[in-house]
Amino acid sequence: MSEDASATELTSQYTAQVTADLERNAKEQQRLSAEIAALQEQLAAQQRDHTVLLSIQQAIGAAPVSAEPSALPDSAAAVPAPRAAKKTAESGSGKRARTRKTAPAPRQATSGKPAAEKASGKAGSAKTVQPTLVDLIRGHLSEQNEPRSAAEIAATLGKAHPDRSVKTTVVRTTLEGLVAKSQAQRSKQGTSVFYTASAVPERAEEQPAPAGA
Template sequence: MPEDTLDATNLKSQYVTQVASDLERNVKEQERIGAELAALEDQLQALRRDHALLLSVQQALTDESSTPLSDVASTASPEPDSAPKPAAVPTARKPKDGGKTAENKTAGRKAAAGKATAKGRKKSQPAAAPAKQPKAAAAPTLRELVLDHLGGQSEPRSAAEVTTGLAEAHPDRTFQGTVVRNTLEALVAKGQVQRNKQQKSVFYFAAGSTPVTTSPAPAAETDDMTQKDGATA
């Protein structure tokens, strides 16, 4: 078979397949759109039924709220042929006591109204604010406690002894040895506390008091410590 005939046959076969596929897709699309149209038609019919029902309800409500003209005419009172004459008003009699009774009643009403107004004002006034309680005295600082403690000692104390003494004197507070030692050194730097080194230990005493040493250090060491303390001060 020639090559041109084979190509034409293959091309025709492709067209047939393509047309069949398009037909199938067209049929499915028609079915889908038909189903949607049916659903929309059902919705439209439901809306029309609801519209008719609402119109009937509206008409019924309008009829009930309107009043017939015949009822209005029957309830209206006929106009009188002539206006009635006003009745004669009797002349008021003068009180025998010269009007004092009416004045007394008026004064009593005014007094009662004044009392009611005063009671209303008392109730409307807010209650007086309670008196402010005096603030509690501020707790002394650690520096104040350290100075007070050293001032009551007859001899120098180490940082550990100062910490122990503060803990015993103030059991409601917590004292740390490192914090107490730093506070003592800060007071030494300000000149409020002095320190004295005895061998390897450091003792603190209040400024202006004379330290009492229990074990004197060697002369050479004492001189060196004195020079160092003088330089520090």
């Protein structure tokens, strides 16, 4: 009888120990599953930020391309260079220098000036015909009192300018570029992203006015 009692006690002890181990194992699995889910959410957030940063990098890298028309005045300014060379040649001496000066002078003057004038005229007409998408987005944000999403801004600009194809992806990329330049502010509400105009550039523009005066 004593052996049977000791056997039952051992069985009950092992059973209690195994039950406790199973409970601890289940709790540990729940804890690890929660940590894995949190890490997956963090990874997804990092991946979203990575795509946003790539779009900002592309927008910033594409910015210098739009500034290429500003190089036209430099090319136009480079036209008078031959004239200076001609003056030095004239002061140098001789009939040969004079004959050389008179021949190329009208060719360079006639070919150089119209090209610069045409290029500057095209650049000026392109600027006056319609504003850029960056200007449109800045103006729209400055008129809004509440944050606006990229889709809302694209829809509003598309209605206001039906002759232009305004895409939400392009608007979002432009907005991220403005945020990177501190010309706009970004805020999140849940999973949605909203944008507002930034007041920092306006203060920066107001400060040099009295200094210059």
